[in-house]
Amino acid sequence: MADLLRDGATMLSQSCPFCNVPLFRLKSGDIICPSCKRRAVILRGSEEVSSEVVVAIGARLREVLSRKLAEIVGRIEEVKDEDRLLKLLELARRIYEFLKEV
Incomplete structure (x- = not known):
């Protein structure tokens, strides 16, 4: 996780539902879990969908x-x-x- 922060990633308030580790937004905009390496998408709008x-x-x-x-x-x-x-x-x-x- 420290490497992600050093590389400019942002730790998010949402956590991975599989391993409960905080999700990170990379500089590219991708959201990943540093523990299980899954990508996540967080949708926003009139119909809020949980990560x-x-x-x-x-x-x-x-x-x-x-x-x-x-x-x-x-x-x-x-x-x-x-x-x-x-x-x-x-x-x-x-x-x-x-x-x-x-």
């Missing part, structure tokens, strides 16, 4: 996409058609890239 709900949704999305990626990899192993293979590879790449950001 706990948003982080939980992000975790669920990560689970679902990880399972889908595993399914796609299984289909890649079995596919014979080159066009279908290219489509599956592109889909797998997109999901993989998205998972790295979540």
